[in-house]
């Protein structure tokens with residue numbers, strides 16, 4: 001039902017990169033105990049408050065990005081994707097500045113990058129469409145890999161296959177994805193199956 005796979009789209013945090021970014025702590029610093037998503041919460045504020053909160057968020061994100069590590073499976077996985085002629089890209093709610101810092105610190109090529117300045121935040125499918133357009137592939141020929149239900153919803157809303165990576169933080173989530181894996185290293189097995197069938 002899907003056309004042959006041509007591209008793999010990744011969420012960044014918790015999937016390719018592990019950082020001490022503590023979103024609940026940042027949320028508390030910005031909004032107290034309000035139950036709100038950070039980016040959407042900031043967007044809803046009057047302009048002067050928005051700038052102030054954005055500055056705090058930017059500082060906290062850069063601090064965490066400076067300490068980020070690549071998942072140990074990344075390099076081998078990217079080599080394997082290249083050996084199978086699969087393109088790659090990332091879709092992240094991080095800022096482009098944060099992504100660029102990680103790229104520089106780890107000398108890694110994530111492929112096409114769609115950061116939060118570039119498209120509406122997941123679960124909106126806009127970012128998936130944007131990264132597919134950069135890569136020159138259809139969403140139906142792509143797979144979205146993420147560790148949060150927004151990643152899976154964004155992928156499905158765009159028409160992609162989806163793979164949910166179960167992490168300690170979000171293992172209670174049960175999004176309806178085409179596959180569920182417990183480590184990034186297991187992705188090759190899933191993709192290999194799809195390439196053969």
Ligand SMILES: [Mg+2]
Pocket residue numbers: 011012013014015146147148
């Ligand atoms: Mg994530």
